[in-house]
Amino acid sequence: MKAIFYSTKEIEKPLLVKANKKKHEITFVADALNADTACKAAGNDAVVVFTNDEVMAPVIHKLAALGIKYIVTRSVGTDHIDKAAAEQHGIKVSNIPAYSPQAIAEHAVALAMALSRHLVLANHQCHQYNFSLNGLTGFNFYGKTVGLIGLGHIGAATATIFNGLGCKVLGYDVKPQNLDNVKMVSLETLYKVSDIISLHTPLTAETKHIINAAAIRKMKNGVMIINTSRGGLIKTSDALAGLKRKKIGYLGLDVYEFEKGLFFEDHEVDQVRDPLLSELMGHQNVLISPHQAFLTQEALQEIAAQTIKVLNRWARKS
Structure with a gap:
């Protein structure tokens, strides 16, 4: 599976690479996902987002036009994602149900x-x-x-x-x-x-x-x-x-x-x-504090592991 990770912090990259074990072709961008940056997802199967990314209907429409089939958020909460719009386009959505x-x-x-x-x-x-x-x-x-x-x-x-x-x-x-x-x-x-x-x-x-x-x-x-x-x-x-x-x-x-x-x-x-x-x-x-409650080594490792597990599951079903 090809996946692009938006809003990627430097502290996340090595943990995600380690968890991925070269199973998927992943791309990291520091930019947040929004209407202007959605175009960067071209050629990917999945987009991986974080809590402050813009994943409302207009952005989802653009992602669907680019052929995106999956959206996963590196968080428990999904309030930043318009799940109805994703369903309308047949895009599957997943979160990280629990981590540290x-x-x-x-x-x-x-x-x-x-x-x-x-x-x-x-x-x-x-x-x-x-x-x-x-x-x-x-x-x-x-x-x-x-x-x-x-x-x-x-x-x-x-x-x-x-x-x-x-x-x-x-x-x-x-x-x-x-x-x-x-x-x-x-x-x-x-x-x-x-x-x-x-x-x-x-x-x-x-x-x-x-x-x-x-x-x-x-x-x-x-x-x-x-x-x-x-x-x-x-x-x-x-x-x-x-x-x-x-x-x-x-x-x-x-x-x-x-x-x-x-x-x-x-x-x-x-x-x-x-x-x-x-x-x-x-x-x-x-x-x-700047939305840092999740920011421990243990939590970041678990987020990385759980995110890759979601991609693994979708890859097996595709």
Whole structure:
């Protein structure tokens, strides 16, 4: 099979080459897939994409015209792919159903703990030779109530870590779950009683803006919200309003509602910057990382292996 990999990072290439074992003819491009770069897929059977690639109907139409038969995303989420348009053209779509859920879970907890203990501020002050303790008082996680929205592989892995910290873990999922270390509750109850809320649900029409002004009003004053799933789960303008009112005490984001075209690239020299994101970053109780929760050696190896397995499966059936 011939496959082109879009949005390929240098850290991925050797792992993908090793996993491929010369089974398929693969091409790597750093460019994101969009209407302008779709032409690069000519002569291939499959395109392999990532979360910030543009795989909506207009692009899929172009891919179909080029003879593309398969699309695989190097991610669990598929919200960036118009699956109906792909089906219309007979293009098969696959994701990576699970890879190192501990990587994302550990990053979510790292964001939470760094926020609680003001580690970014403390590090900055120490580098300035300011060793004052003023403004650095945090809180213990032991005994706190953590609400997890979404209890798939990643949510379950996150629950295990918070349990280990001595937290009471509550969970909400649209599908019934039976986890020994999680008490299932309604979304209303989760909002009302959680000290920390962590998001681990896919982005769908039903979950878009699941964290909005109405939801935030139901939460505890000073609640901590962590999102390592998809940016669109939070209505950013409502979260910003919650921060200003001090209803939200801490906000940790590895994803951002408007990250497409922004995250994964260096924009330090850009003259025009995202005003909403810039305002968020002006708050000391906001911690943002650039969609890196998946970025561990173990996770990258598993993503590479699972991606090639998908190509192997399609090659056998073709």
